[in-house]
Amino acid sequence: GNSVTQMEGPVTLSEEAFLTINCTYTATGYPSLFWYVQYPGEGLQLLLKATKADDKGSNKGFEATYRKETTSFHLEKGSVQVSDSAVYFCALLEGGSYIPTFGRGTSLIVHP
Amino acid sequence: ETGVTQSPTHLIKTRGQQVTLRCSSQSGHNTVSWYQQALGQGPQFIFQYYREEENGRGNFPPRFSGLQFPNYSSELNVNALELDDSALYLCASSLERGEKLFFGSGTQLSVL
Numbered sequence: 501g502n503s504v505t506q507m508e509g510p511v512t513l514s515e516e517a518f519l520t521i522n523c524t525y526t527a528t529g530y531p532s533l534f535w536y537v538q539y540p541g542e543g544l545q546l547l548l549k550a551t552k553a554d555d556k557g558s559n560k561g562f563e564a565t566y567r568k569e570t571t572s573f574h575l576e577k578g579s580v581q582v583s584d585s586a587v588y589f590c591a592l593l594e595g596g597s598y599i600p601t602f603g604r605g606t607s608l609i610v611h612p
Numbered sequence: 613e614t615g616v617t618q619s620p621t622h623l624i625k626t627r628g629q630q631v632t633l634r635c636s637s638q639s640g641h642n643t644v645s646w647y648q649q650a651l652g653q654g655p656q657f658i659f660q661y662y663r664e665e666e667n668g669r670g671n672f673p674p675r676f677s678g679l680q681f682p683n684y685s686s687e688l689n690v691n692a693l694e695l696d697d698s699a700l701y702l703c704a705s706s707l708e709r710g711e712k713l714f715f716g717s718g719t720q721l722s723v724l
Contacts, residue, residue, distance in 0.1 A: 504654075543616070543702055543715030544655070589654055598709040599645070599668050602654035 502527045504590050504603035512609045513580055521575040521606045523564075523590035531592040533557075533566055533573040534600065538587045547575075547588070585610045616705050616716035624722045625693050633688040633719045637705030643667070644686040645713065646678060647702040655702055661686055662709050690721075698723045 507522040525533065532551045536544040548557035553568035562577045573590060590603040617636045625631050637644050643662045647655035657670035661680035675691040684705070690697060700720050704713040 541717065543704070543717045544713075545715065546712055593710065598643075598662075599657050599660060599670075600713070601657075602647075604652070604654040 502531070502592060502594055502601045504592055504601055506588075506590050506603035506606045509587075509605070509607035510609050511606060512611070514611050515582055516579045517610075519575070519577040519580045519584075519608065521588055521590075521608070523573045523575065523603060525571050525573065525590070525592050527571075527592055527594055529595045530568075531594045533564070534591040534593070535562070535564055535573070535575050536589040536591060536602075538589065538605070540586070544589060580608070580610045582610045582612055584608060616703060616714050618701075618703050618716035618719050620719060621717070622720045622722075624724065626724050627693055627695060629693050629723075630689065630691045631693060631721065633690075633701050633703075633721070635686045635688070635703030635705075635716060637684045637686065637703075638714050641705035641707050641714070642684050643706045643709050643711075644680055644684065645704045645706075646686070646688045647704065648672075649700040649702055649718070651699070658688065660709075667709065693723045695723050697721065 503526045534549045535547040537547045548559040550557040550566040556565045587605045589605045591600045593600045645660040646658040649655045659669040660667045664680045677689045680686045700718040702718045704715045
């Protein structure tokens with residue numbers, strides 16, 4: 501079956517540091533890939549997505565590239581802010597399915 | 613345009629009781645999905661409703677049941693509550709199946 505594996509958290513960084521959160525996936529076909537963000541006390545929000553190999557999703561300074569050869573979709577940001585502190589979820593949606601599969605989430609803590 | 617709203621925000625029940633959680637989907641959205649998010653875990657899919665019909669179900673026992681109304685709002689019912697049912701329950705709506713999910717802030721259920 502489909503699965504998503506994310507790096508363990510928490511990831512703790514100082515403001516303006518470079519961020520990478522790793523995500524790898526297992527799927528039978530060619531899924532679409534997503535990153536969601538969950539701020540404290542809120543539901544998940546879609547951050548970015550990519551629908552095919554080599555696509556790059558980007559939003560609010562965050563980027564992730566769909567790498568079919570390594571089955572990965574790592575999230576990056578060049579300079580994090582305190583306001584980026586949240587839990588980040590990687591997810592996939594198999595072609596023909598309506599139900600995404602989520603990873604367990606990675607907590608990011610950014611200190612001033 | 614109102615977002616996805618869930619009620620109540622917090623709930624405390626005892627083992628063996630029954631609970632009903634409610635979700636108002638975003639205006640115009642005909643698909644509602646329910647997820648269980650245990651502490652430190654990613655959202656686990658419970659079921660999805662599309663135009664008042666169940667459209668998919670995750671690996672949850674039959675004591676988890678649901679309903680979608682003609683206005684596309686939805687309920688999640690859980691019978692014979694167990695301690696392990698303690699979690700954040702998230703509702704997400706989408707304009708159509710497989711499209712972008714819009715999440716509510718969730719209902720935090722504690723079973724004592």
